[in-house]
Amino acid sequence: MKDAGYSRDEIMTVTAARQLAGGAVCFVGIGLPSAACNLARQSHAPGLVLIYESGTVDTRPEVLPLSIGDSELAETATCVVPLPEVFAYYLQGGRVDVGFLGAAQIDRFGNLNSTVIGDYQKPKVRLPGGGGAPEIATHARQVMVVMRQSTRSFVEQLDFCTSCGYLNGGGERQRSGLPGAGPRRVITDFGMLEPEAESDELVLTAVYPDVTVEQVQEATGWPLRAAPRVETLAAPRSEELAALRALHARTRAAHAEPVRIALPG
Amino acid sequence: MKDAGYSRDEIMTVTAARQLAGGAVCFVGIGLPSAACNLARQSHAPGLVLIYESGTVDTRPEVLPLSIGDSELAETATCVVPLPEVFAYYLQGGRVDVGFLGAAQIDRFGNLNSTVIGDYQKPKVRLPGGGGAPEIATHARQVMVVMRQSTRSFVEQLDFCTSCGYLNGGGERQRSGLPGAGPRRVITDFGMLEPEAESDELVLTAVYPDVTVEQVQEATGWPLRAAPRVETLAAPRSEELAALRALHARTRAAHAEPVRIALPG
């Protein structure tokens, strides 16, 4: 892959960014989702509206935030609203088109775990937890997931269901009355998975150049099926790569600046 | 009364103002309550915190507002909060010591009507309505009522119960779980009524100089009982009268200023 002139993370982020169209309103998680959304906004989709769960609405950060609470997000936002409002009026109110999530584990129906590995009461690994993810997964008109793919993260059975995808599939989500459409696309470092009609099961619909269907299946903890036709996704264009690398470089430089607090007296 | 050097309205407002102590937090209605509260704040109780139902918190108007939405209230407030917040966090949240109300009708248990005279569906007189009064009466730790007294306003039977006093008396309010203590004092242009222990019935506890118990009973639509000892309330002191008249004069002057709007082009 290195020979291709870009890394797996880079093509994943570029591919995720390409899913976002013009004026969409996105509720953004930190990390890979944040990089993808800001890349899109700074390149092909300048009208993209980004909302972070800290309450920064229509924010236009120059550098990627390390936390949802970064002042960069507040200073470049149209407005900053209190937490109850961003979840009640914006997210639950049905005013978010796309929710962009990551997670530690995903199952074949797009349900997500970001809470624990192992048993909740006696966990092997205690993860940071759900944060805003449960309600993003419930209320956003559609959800995009960005995750690095391996048998440890794409699992047969979640240790804990933090956020609902299609539940047990076969239309259960729709019947249960969850307002949003659920995870429409899962973008990984191998390609893209999408839910099959009727069954709601995630199937492989696209791969990156030089990735085989078998490689993706080997990196999946359940018997992953491929769609009848698996597309090959375009490699990142040089301007996309340049924009992404510049974004990361700006971010690194900004975050390396030492902090000095002037105390009175 | 004119010979006394003050009007009935003036002694009523001054008496109402005197009920308010130092740091109390007051939820204020427009009209007589607003005049009384601001008189108190501008004279003996500078630490009084006034909240108007429009969301102006700790406001210090120089002149009396005509409406709860006057810009004078916003410009002199510590902060202006949205309507849902002032009712949920401040009033229902139990952060208001005194609610100051007026009404068109009151009954012997301090229940108030500010909605209609006559039947609700086919009213003789349609009044403006309850506004914030129902919840002020419910949630304020205690309620003060300021009303001009007559057989038309102090009635045997309300046409409509807009705001709860002691309901049917005899401890019914307390048993029903309403959080606040209810109307502790009713200040009129004759004197003051207070609820009797046990029965919760309003009885006459004080009159102005030169007012007789019989005069108050004649101005009441139910057989008003007098407390065993009816106090005589002190006449307004000259500095109280001067402050009240100056407040009204400033108010009249401010409200008489003509408005001119400069349109562009």
Added chain:
Amino acid sequence: YDQMIGMGCARALTFSWGGNPGVGSLHRLRDAVENRWPVPLLLDERSHAEMAVAYTAGASALPCGVMKGPPLTDLATLSTDRVRPLSCPFTGQALIAVSAVTPDVTILHAQQADGDGNVLLRGIIGAAREAAMAARCVIATVEERVERLTADMNAVILPHWLISAIAVVPGGAWPSYAQGHYPRDNAFYSDWDGIARDRERFSAWMKANVLGCADHGSMLRQLGVAS
């Protein structure tokens, strides 16, 4: 809205206070309720606090909101469409459920709109934000259009994608005020009492100043308020 009622434009009124602030009654509202003139008016009446909860529920896409109970006033018990008792599923405490209000259109006046269509509200905002976010469609009139809103990051702003249409209408709050622009026209509120008290005087005033004017600005100029 006394004008809309008096002209027979309103079938129903959802409200929590219907008076002329600092003056007294709204006579067209009274005439419609008391005498069904010019047409009957259906009243959907709530308290301020109920209205705040109803708009908040609407803005949150909830069918109802919650207040402390029990409902004991005649207003709360007038109609089971607006207020119903509810028991807390944790404590059993008596609560009040208030049904959401979700307007088809919310029309509001604000200070500024920027090039993207973000709208700034400043001053006493009441439940304007919740009423806007509860509505299917929001129309805003503003005092001025600016390049960039002159607002703190914590200001009350309705973001552009929630707004259907914006019209620049200087003086659009008259006879009320626009915080930072012009004060309340208290004299007109007094005058309105006399105008609206009489059906014929009201109709003549409306014909001359509303129906007879091309826009809000011409009305203000004709009334001598604007220059």
Added chain:
Amino acid sequence: YDQMIGMGCARALTFSWGGNPGVGSLHRLRDAVENRWPVPLLLDERSHAEMAVAYTAGASALPCGVMKGPPLTDLATLSTDRVRPLSCPFTGQALIAVSAVTPDVTILHAQQADGDGNVLLRGIIGAAREAAMAARCVIATVEERVERLTADMNAVILPHWLISAIAVVPGGAWPSYAQGHYPRDNAFYSDWDGIARDRERFSAWMKANVLGCADHGSMLRQLGVAS
């Protein structure tokens, strides 16, 4: 709060996200949950949205708040103390009731306090206002004391009679930032990962920099952050 957990000061944690933002895990939190070191930690875990509703209910003196339902995640169904199903009394729609959170004490850091004791919050305020108004007692630390708050009328202010105590602690948000005062110390968040990963290194750091310092200012000076 990783420090309080690691020092054994916390019996229970009510939270909705427990990580080191932009870095990864909070290792003292992990050690307490995974290995009960130094003492077991009871988790009262909710989602951000549930927490927002829980604080809002607490601030409103309600025993519970309402969200759109039904509750289907493992988190929502983990304990019936936090989340219970509720049916809308008007529509029958499946809703979620979330029990109120009412802290004994809420401690928060803000920009300014004035002479009366009013406290100004500016920037990303999260649920700070609701957490304060839900509490029986509020303690605020502020960057500076001023004669008059430099704030718009619609700013987020906690009025004086809701506040029990205020301490002027410049740099009190460190290693986070105070909007308008100083930025976030991203390097320290990274360093904390190494410090907190090891029990002994953590204890030594706490002894040297927290227990061994007279106040917050001395700690900042000792760490070379403040001058």
